[in-house]
Amino acid sequence: MQEIADVLGNDSAMAVWGAAFEDLVATDLSDGRNLADDYLRRRGWKEGASTREYIAGLRRSTISLYEVSGLVPGESMQLRDLVRGGTPVRVSEKLGSQGLRQWNRVATRVIPLRASAVISGTLMPFDHDTSEALLASLRKAGTKAPSEVAKVAQEFGIETDAKTLAGMMTPDLLLAGAAFMVTNFWLDAALKAAQGRNRPDLVNSEGDPLDFTTLHFPLLAGVKPEQIRTTLATVPALRQEDPGFWNWLDAPGAAPQTAPRRGKAQTFFSRMEDGSLVLGTLALKGRRLSLEVNSAARAERGRALLGPVLAGLVGPPLIERTDLEQMLATERPPPEPSGLSQEDERALIRQTLEDHYRHIVDQPIPSLGGKTPRAAAKTPKGREKVVAWLKTLENHSAKRPAGDPIGEYDFGWIWRELGVEALRH
Secondary structure, three states: OHHHHHHHOHHHHHHHHHHHHHHHHOOOOOOOOOHHHHHHHHHHHHOOHHHHHHHHHHHHOOOEEEEEEEEEOOOEEEEEEOOOOOOOEEEEOOOHHHOOOOOOEEEEOEEEOOOOEEEOOOOEEEOHHHHHHHHHHHHHHHHHHHHHHHHHHHHOOOOOOHHHHHHHOOHHHHHHHOHHHHHHHHHHHHHHHHOOOOOOEEEOOOOOEOOEEEEEEEEOOOOOHHHHHHHHOOOOOEEEEEOOEEEEEOOOOOOOOOOOOOOOEEEOOEEOOOOOEEEEEEEEEOOEEEEEEOOHHHHHHHHHHHHHHHOOOEOOOEEEEEOHHHHHHOOOOOOOOOOOOHHHHHHHHHHHHHHHHHHHOOOOOHHHOOOOHHHHOOOHHHHHHHHHHHHHHHHHHHOOOOOOOOOOOOOHHHHHHOOOHHHOO
């Protein structure tokens, strides 16, 4: 336990210890006894009625994974069981409810009391990817467990089969037997995060690792900027935005690569308002034409595109590379004052968000299988994905600092417009 405290801190170490202790309290020992039952029988008279009720409830409880909603910070929250299903349960919780946000996921034990439901002392927050991995492992365990138990039973001469046992494998039994998995998944993710090993691989639309590359082409002596602009106008893939700036676009209708990659990868790409995929940008400043792209492979592709048309106008490019680690380590200067009042800035941000989300409901989204939210919401499976997408947007927004207009944005109209408001629970 000390090793965990050294890496993650005392609070995390106590969470692991608490989870292990609660697992023990809720488990029957090899001789059929139970610690909670023994304590209540021998020493329960020393405790108040509410404490005895809590201990008895903890003894009957099973840990599970829950989705948080309906937060009343410092008072209560609703928890929806992601393993057993059912309607969300409101639990009284002062401390834990203060640090959580809408649609967070947590592992805990819900203990029903006469006055109201509460949670146990263990509360382990899960990120989305870790929670999905845990749910997948629990489903797999629930599928394999009956056949494994049947084999052992038959070795002891007990007549049974996997089909019979599968009917007996309730979610409660599964969670009771797999309680250790919940803690292990949480601890593994926490250790990886502390050691910087949980960052996903970032790739571009071709599936290449992000490697921000700039090719600086020097204009040859005697070449005028107007000659460069005239030449670039002959390249169909380049869209001029102003006299010194072009977007390099992929073929019309091109979509980001969706082929599976090894490990956990997140695709990074950008589109124009008409849906065109942006491959890079060109900027003409003084005596230099610079092509900015996000991978070495795309830099070579851009060089092959520009080389023939710019022959005799520019010299060999100077190549500048900045990897992701360098970008993250680089301190960004604070933004320049906008000159607007605070209220005008907030109004501008709100309007920008409104315009963005009004536009995005009709744009392809990778997590929706490349469909637009409006199109995906027309099928039952698609609606499930749309709900997950909206919950992710709301969860990220809720994590913004208090008073941030981004965090105050109301996504309710999107739920209503896409016809999924009834699933907002």
